Amino acid sequence: MSTPSQERAVIVGGGVIGAACAYYLAQLGRSVILLERGEFGAACSHGNCGLVCPSHALPLCGPGAVRETLRAMLRPGSAFGIAPRFDPGLWAWLLKFSRNCTREKMLAGARARQTLLQSSRTLYEELVRDELRDCEWTEDGVLFVYKSPGAFEHYAATDQLLRNEFGLAAKAIDSEDLLAMEPSLLPDVAGAWHYQTDAHLRPDRLMSGWKRALERLGVEIREHCDVLGFEPAASQRRLTRALTSGEPVEGETFLIAAGAWTPLLTRELGVRVPIQPGKGYSLTMPRPANCPRYPMIFEEHRVAVTPWASGYRIGSTMEFSGYDTRLNRRRMGLLKSGAKLYLHEPMAEPVLEEWYGFRPMSVDDLPIIGPTPRYENVILAAGHGMVGVSMATATGRLAAELATGAVPHIDPAPFSARRFG
Secondary structure, eight states: OOOGGGOEEEEEOOSHHHHHHHHHHHHTTOEEEEEOSSSTTOSTTTSSOOEEOTTOOSOSOOTTHHHHHHHHHHSTTOSEEEOOSOOHHHHHHHHHHHHTOSHHHHHHHHHHHHHHHHHHHHHHHHHHHHTOTTSOOBOSOEEEEESSHHHHHHHHHHHHHHHHHHOOOOEEEEHHHHHHHOTTBOTTOOEEEEETTOEEOOHHHHHHHHHHHHHHTTOEEEOSOOEEEEEEOTTSSSEEEEEESSSOEEOSEEEEOOGGGHHHHHGGGTOOOOEEEEEEEEEEEOOOTTOOSSOEEETTTTEEEEEETTEEEEEEEEEEBTBOOOOOHHHHHHHHHHHHTTBSSOOOSSOOEEEEEEEEEETTSOOEEEEOSSOTTEEEEEOOTTOHHHHHHHHHHHHHHHHHTOOOSSOOGGGOGGGGO
16 A cells, blocks of 8 residues: 555646645645646636735625626626626526525625635745745735725725624725825825735746746646546546546546636536636736836726736736637727726736636635545635635645645635535
């Protein structure tokens, strides 16, 4: 019988979640092979805005979310959209999402999300110190900026909820102080809420740092390797190998961290994960002459901007269009027009990258972390929605603990795949 140090863990997915799982499994003494259908770190982990946000404890599904979504769909230039098509899976997902839009479920989901977000924030500090020094980690917080006084004042109720329930307090900044603090903003902004607990980093440099760290730990990274299926043991309670576009890959433990592609891989594993791809977009460019000092989220227009020492990015929007690989120019235009409403200099030339990626959106906006009901040696780590980078380190550590039988550092129960029935 193999010893723990000899046991192989096979990870499916080379994004930020798969990288974190590989790192913590290797730290726990496992031999690790990571299989990625494209290039390591090149999918949704590459072009996001790089925010690490304990402030994002509240899930998207809350009271009034469905009503606001429907209103948004009817507005010209809305950041939210559903591509018209016949898609029973999407409509079933939307129905399940609507059932989670109660205050009770929102608060329960937020408590679970907060444990991951706070743990990840702490773990990032350790990793930046020890492993990921070049990811442009910055701890200036994030500004939630508002254009209209009504929207700025309305957020006070959310701030009070986060203060009372979760100890997440933001500092309210009026227009005059905000313009002194962030001179890149136009003078007609109403104010902002500053979450000083938040941080940001550059995602592509995070992923290149992860790759170097994993290679130092002996993790084998196999790129352009499609996983086509799995082969169970004779007992039918364990998997023995992943069937790939190359040679089969044997292992003692299998972790599925394939982001929005996870539902396509798990059907034969006897578990249905209610995840839909939510398409997001970004534009990356050099720093404008009047570059923002802080990362900012323009809540009323669903646009985020992130400054780094080496560049600048505008991102966000949400489009449910399945696995459509076309780049929607209208969505790119919404990023530009949204940023233009707030910033003296919203763009810089040249645009270095136009990007889209598929966010893995679960029906309750909670990730799925834990074993599958049918196979005892398969762990899921997917469904992180818009906060995959924010939750990555705690997810990787928790998944590694569950895979090896170590004591979990946070309660895994809220993230179980069994919650879907």
